[in-house]
Amino acid sequence: MAIEVRIPTILRTYTDGEKAVEGSGATLAELFADLETRHTGIEARIVDDGKLRRFVNVYLNDEDVRFLEGIETKLSDGDSVTILPAVAGGMV
Amino acid sequence: MRYDSPLAAVGNTPLVRLPRLSPSDDVRIWAKLEDRNPTGSVKDRPALHMIEQAEKDGRLTPGCTILEPTSGNTGISLAMAARLKGYRIVCVMPENTSEERRQLLAMWGAEIISSPAAGGSNTAVRVAKELAAENPSWVMLYQYGNPHNAGAHYATTGPEILADLPSITHFVAGLGTTGTLMGVGRYLREHKPDVKIVAAEPRYDDLVYGLRNLDEGFVPELYDASVLTTRFSVGSADAVTRTRELLQQEGIFAGVSTGAALHAAIGVGNKAVKAGESADIAFVVADGGWKYLSTGLYTAATTEEAIATVQGQLWA
Numbered sequence: 328m329a330i331e332v333r334i335p336t337i338l339r340t341y342t343d344g345e346k347a348v349e350g351s352g353a354t355l356a357e358l359f360a361d362l363e364t365r366h367t368g369i370e371a372r373i374v375d376d377g378k379l380r381r382f383v384n385v386y387l388n389d390e391d392v393r394f395l396e397g398i399e400t401k402l403s404d405g406d407s408v409t410i411l412p413a414v415a416g417g418m419v
Numbered sequence: 420m421r422y423d424s425p426l427a428a429v430g431n432t433p434l435v436r437l438p439r440l441s442p443s444d445d446v447r448i449w450a451k452l453e454d455r456n457p458t459g460s461v462k463d464r465p466a467l468h469m470i471e472q473a474e475k476d477g478r479l480t481p482g483c484t485i486l487e488p489t490s491g492n493t494g495i496s497l498a499m500a501a502r503l504k505g506y507r508i509v510c511v512m513p514e515n516t517s518e519e520r521r522q523l524l525a526m527w528g529a530e531i532i533s534s535p536a537a538g539g540s541n542t543a544v545r546v547a548k549e550l551a552a553e554n555p556s557w558v559m560l561y562q563y564g565n566p567h568n569a570g571a572h573y574a575t576t577g578p579e580i581l582a583d584l585p586s587i588t589h590f591v592a593g594l595g596t597t598g599t600l601m602g603v604g605r606y607l608r609e610h611k612p613d614v615k616i617v618a619a620e621p622r623y624d625d626l627v628y629g630l631r632n633l634d635e636g637f638v639p640e641l642y643d644a645s646v647l648t649t650r651f652s653v654g655s656a657d658a659v660t661r662t663r664e665l666l667q668q669e670g671i672f673a674g675v676s677t678g679a680a681l682h683a684a685i686g687v688g689n690k691a692v693k694a695g696e697s698a699d700i701a702f703v704v705a706d707g708g709w710k711y712l713s714t715g716l717y718t719a720a721t722t723e724e725a726i727a728t729v730q731g732q733l734w735a
Contacts, residue, residue, distance in 0.1 A: 384652070389686075391620075391650035409652060411622065413638065 330358060330402055333409040341369040350408075355385065356398045358408065373410060374398065382413040426503060429456055429463045430575045434583040434701065439668040440681070442688040445697035448681075449584060450671060450704050451576070458492075458499045458523075460706035461576075465598050466496030468571035469560040470504065479558050481505060486557040488512070488547035490540050491520040492706055493562050493596075498527035509557070511547040513539050519710040539623075541637045562596045564640030572602025580701050581610055588691075591684040591702040593676040594618040594650065597642040599703060604646040618650040619683035621658065621676060651686065653679035656726045659716055661685070662708070663725060666717060674706040675716070675729075 333347050342348050348366070352358035356374070363370035373383050378398060385392045386409040392400045402408070422428040432455045441448045453461035473479035484507040487497055494510035501508040510524055514533040524531055534546040544563060551559040562568045580587065580603065590607055592599045597618075604616040655675075662678030665671045684702040691698040708717055719725035 386652045389652050389654075391652065393644065394647065394649040409622075411652065 329404060331407045332358070332362065333407070335411050337412060338369060338372055338410065341366040341372070352402060354398070354402060355387070355392060355400045355408070358402060359398075384411045384413055385409070386411070425457050426467060426500060429467050431579065432456065434580060437665075437669050437671075440664065440685065442685065442692045446688045446691045447699050448684050448688055449699065449701045450665075450669075450681075451580060451701055452671075452704050453576075454673065454704055454707035456496075458495050459709065460492040460496065461599060461703060462492040462496040462706075463499075464571040464575055465562060465565075465568040465596075466493055466560075467500050468574070469562070469565050469567045470497070470500050470506075472567040472570070473558060473560060479506070483507070484509060484554070484557045486511070486547060486551055486554070486559045487562065488534075488540065488543040489562070490516055490543065491523075491710065494529060495520070495523045495527065497560070498524055498529035501529070502527050509550070511543045511550065513543055517710060517713060519713060523710070544637065562598065566641070568596055568598035569602035569605070569641055572599050573606045574602075576703075577603040577606025581607060584699055584701055586699045587611065587614060587701055588698040589615045589617055589684070589687050589700040591617040591619060591680050591687065591700060593680045593703065593705055594620040595639075595676075597639050599705075601641055601643060601646050608646070615648040615687070616646055617683055617687055618647050619680040620650055620652050621679050622652045622654040651683045653682045655729060657682045659726050659729055660722050662716065663722055666708070671704065672708045672717070673704045674708055674711050675714075677702075677704045677706070680705070 329349050330351060331347055332350050334342050334345065339345065348362065350358045350361045352361050359370045359374055373380060379385060387395060387400055388407055420431065433452045434449050435452060437448045437450055456463035470479060485497060485501055486509045487494055488511045490512055494512065498508050509530045509532060511532045511534050513536050515536040521531060534543040547559060551557060576599065580590070587607065590603055592603065594600060600616060600618050607614045658675050658679040661681040662673060662675050665673055665678065665681055680702045684700050688698060688700055715728045716725040719728055
């Protein structure tokens with residue numbers, strides 16, 4: 328099951344500079360764990376104590392996952408996940 | 420329609436159906452034309468309301484200096500009102516904002532203090548807060564945290580939309596200070612509990628995010644996630660595409676953030692069509708395209724060319 332994950336500039340040190348990588352998982356939590364197996368250290372920058380970090384926004388097909396099921400949001404083949412730092416216009 | 424003064428003509432903007440961009444006869448998209456306000460943007464509403472409330476509270480008195488961090492529209496609205504009411508105004512804006520905006524501010528007599536481009540509006544907010552601390556007599560209305568920003572929309576934009584479109588199912592607007600979404604959202608919820616409030620958040624170019632740290636961030640004090648049903652991130656390519664479609668198919672010449680809101684409106688509209696539901700979706704045309712002409716996006720021969728030409732120019 329292939330899911331495209333768009334990586335923000337600040338996390339590209341974990342992906343050898345790649346702007347997008349592929350991953351797999353039935354939920355976002357599984358996807359981030361899968362990314363961790365190839366991009367050591369990336370998971371802890373996104374997830375803290377089983378939750379998304381406060382100033383990290385994650386979008387599934389452009390929709391903010393905090394309004395879906397957060398880190399337990401279910402994924403399907405062909406989905407696109409975007410990770411971004413919060414900027415003015417913000418989030419909580 | 421007749422008004423006693425230019426300032427009294429803020430608000431009461433048209434709500435128009437978009438017959439060509441609506442997904443179907445049962446799923447209709449309506450544009451709230453906020454570019455029809457006196458200075459040409461939705462920000463006339465919160466700017467005037469924040470000033471009038473500050474006058475009422477006694478914070479703002481004749482001869483006062485107003486200070487505000489702004490990337491453009493709010494400053495322009497405040498500057499016009501300040502000129503008519505006799506206040507001095509100082510605006511803090513990122514050094515890379517467009518020439519059109521600088522001229523518009525200067526033309527109303529605003530003084531501009533540039534903040535470093537790095538960090539964009541986050542930095543403008545920080546610089547303005549520092550200036551406010553150094554100049555205690557200046558009055559910072561502070562659109563990101565002033566409840567009267569959302570209050571303006573609660574008092575005017577929301578009631579206007581509900582009066583024109585009692586069958587409304589979705590309200591869509593851009594997410595910046597969050598004032599429009601918070602104010603209209605709260606008003607509509609009170610009157611139509613099932614209404615869906617949808618935020619369209621601009622997704623900036625890599626350049627902007629590259630300067631951010633994942634451990635710091637800026638959340639406008641006004642933001643209350645519980646008002647929103649959902650929130651979409653709209654990339655500049657989609658925003659530019661929709662801005663051009665709005666111009667070419669419906670004849671509406673709007674700014675780029677409007678394209679982002681339209682993209683989200685069409686997105687929820689297509690979902691309603693798939694689900695076999697009818698919908699009346701209102702979205703906000705925040706400003707006209709005039710201030711963005713220098714980007715070249717309206718006259719580019721193709722949308723691909725327009726997207727390429729705005730790279731690095733948008734969302735300062």
